[in-house]
Amino acid sequence: xLVIVIWAVAIAAAIVGGLQILSFRQASLGNDAIARVQAxxxxxxxxxxxxxxxxxxxxNPDPDDALALIxxxxxxxxxxLETGTYDIRHFLDGFEIAGPLDEHSKANINLLSxxxxxxxxxxxxxxxxxxxxxxxxxxxxxxxGAEKTFYQNRGKSFEPRNANFRNFAEIELVAGVxxxxxxxxxxxxxGRIDPNEDDGEQTWPEDNPDGILNAGWSDVLTASSRTSPRxxxxxxxxxxxxxxxxxxxxxxxxxxxxxxxxxxxxxTPNARLEQLLVLPLSTLSxxxxxxxxxxxxxxxxxSGKSSEDSAAQGRTGRSSGxxxxxxxxxxxxxxxxxxxxxxxxxxxxxTLKEFIRPEPGKMNVNTVSGRVLKEVFDMNPKLxxxxxxxxxxxxxxxxxxxxxxxxxxxxxxxxxxxxxxxDVQSFVFTITSRGRSVTVGGESEIMVTVDRSTLPAQILxxxxx
Numbered sequence: 503x504l505v506i507v508i509w510a511v512a513i514a515a516a517i518v519g520g521l522q523i524l525s526f527r528q529a530s531l532g533n534d535a536i537a538r539v540q541a542x543x544x545x546x547x548x549x550x551x552x553x554x555x556x557x558x559x560x561x562n563p564d565p566d567d568a569l570a571l572i573x574x575x576x577x578x579x580x581x582x583l584e585t586g587t588y589d590i591r592h593f594l595d596g597f598e599i600a601g602p603l604d605e606h607s608k609a610n611i612n613l614l615s616x617x618x619x620x621x622x623x624x625x626x627x628x629x630x631x632x633x634x635x636x637x638x639x640x641x642x643x644x645x646x647g648a649e650k651t652f653y654q655n656r657g658k659s660f661e662p663r664n665a666n667f668r669n670f671a672e673i674e675l676v677a678g679v680x681x682x683x684x685x686x687x688x689x690x691x692x693g694r695i696d697p698n699e700d701d702g703e704q705t706w707p708e709d710n711p712d713g714i715l716n717a718g719w720s721d722v723l724t725a726s727s728r729t730s731p732r733x734x735x736x737x738x739x740x741x742x743x744x745x746x747x748x749x750x751x752x753x754x755x756x757x758x759x760x761x762x763x764x765x766x767x768x769x770t771p772n773a774r775l776e777q778l779l780v781l782p783l784s785t786l787s788x789x790x791x792x793x794x795x796x797x798x799x800x801x802x803x804x805s806g807k808s809s810e811d812s813a814a815q816g817r818t819g820r821s822s823g824x825x826x827x828x829x830x831x832x833x834x835x836x837x838x839x840x841x842x843x844x845x846x847x848x849x850x851x852x853t854l855k856e857f858i859r860p861e862p863g864k865m866n867v868n869t870v871s872g873r874v875l876k877e878v879f880d881m882n883p884k885l886x887x888x889x890x891x892x893x894x895x896x897x898x899x900x901x902x903x904x905x906x907x908x909x910x911x912x913x914x915x916x917x918x919x920x921x922x923x924x925d926v927q928s929f930v931f932t933i934t935s936r937g938r939s940v941t942v943g944g945e946s947e948i949m950v951t952v953d954r955s956t957l958p959a960q961i962l963x964x965x966x967x
Contacts, residue, residue: 579600593694
């Protein structure tokens with residue numbers, strides 16, 4: 503009888519022990535599940551915070567502070583909730599930066615020429631040809647390119663888009679492009695260092711455990727930056743091709759004569775607002791396009807003296823307040839040339855074509871990577887360093903490209919060329935929000951690419967790894 507009791511006790515103890523182990527495991531799984539939920543919603547809170555800040559600055563822009571949005575996003579890149587925290591940051595040009603990634607800090611692959619693509623490290627002529635063929639609108643393969651038949655003959659289930667790349671990862675479908683070139687250490691393209699991306703050869707991918715994210719081509723290229731009809735003031739850009747003189751006067755503060763001259767130039771073939779940096783308004787309005795190596799299209803130079811000031815002092819010539827012409831014995835005054843501030847305002851507020859749909863966007867001079875300017879666009883390294891030093895020294899950032907003309911080594915021609923690639927605004931950001939539970943430390947990550955140029959903001963990409 504005693505033996506039976508002992509066996510019963512032993513069996514009961516085993517059952518209780520098993521139930522305890524099972525209960526502990528279920529409790530652990532439950533805690534893990536709760537932690538994942540807490541971490542996910544903490545990450546989601548970070549995304550919502552960033553979007554709310556973007557929408558606020560879209561609705562309430564400050565044209566006198568180009569960094570207002572960027573700094574506001576940085577200031578709120580970390581947040582703490584009752585059940586978790588979120589942290590938003592990214593790597594660019596070897597530096598870890600708080601806040602979302604500004605897609606306008608990189609070069610848009612849809613805008614780059616063959617020569618500019620060739621400047622990228624590890625790029626080859628055949629890959630450049632295949633990239634051009636992928637995005638052009640025809641089926642004619644270039645000398646080293648690849649069109650539809652090339653992919654079909656190799657059993658691929660896809661073919662060139664014959665239109666712009668929609669996202670950066672699409673480049674990996676192009677013939678000759680390999681992920682180790684596009685991603686390097688950033689294997690999941692989240693712009694952040696993950697444990698497996700900073701541990702040497704312990705886990706895939708192979709990386710240099712130096713605390714720096716080497717992201718390959720993804721560090722200099724994007725396909726997400728977009729144009730917007732919004733000007734720096736928050737209003738829609740003024741289309742000079744159809745605007746009236748009264749609208750120009752009211753919007754830009756020009757005189758009636760200047761407004762008429764600007765509108766006359768806007769209607770000339772191949773008109774570009776960047777030419778105002780090279781030639782005086784009085785010359786452009788008369789269809790002049792020669793002598794581009796002369797003085798810029800404003801008066802007063804680095805001193806900032808306005809055209810009207812020069813005219814009041816009776817000065818004449820290219821830097822004078824205006825030109826004069828004799829018609830039938832009557833002397834007629836030409837338009838006063840534009841000063842630096844006015845040229846910047848024209849470039850920030852105006853356009854020469856109707857906005858129909860978003861197009862690939864320019865880079866933001868206030869956030870663009872120095873590597874992009876030096877490597878992709880082959881700019882003089884000293885000039886790039888001077889440009890970046892000037893922007894970093896200004897608390898409000900660069901509110902106008904025209905304001906950097908006095909940088910050593912900068913010329914009106916160089917700045918005019920840069921103006922076709924650079925702007926002072928950003929509209930598309932990628933938010934990589936990492937949430938962490940306060941209970942057992944579970945983590946969750948959400949990636950969202952947002953276009954803030956519309957209200958409400960438009961989500962272009964959403965990903966939860």
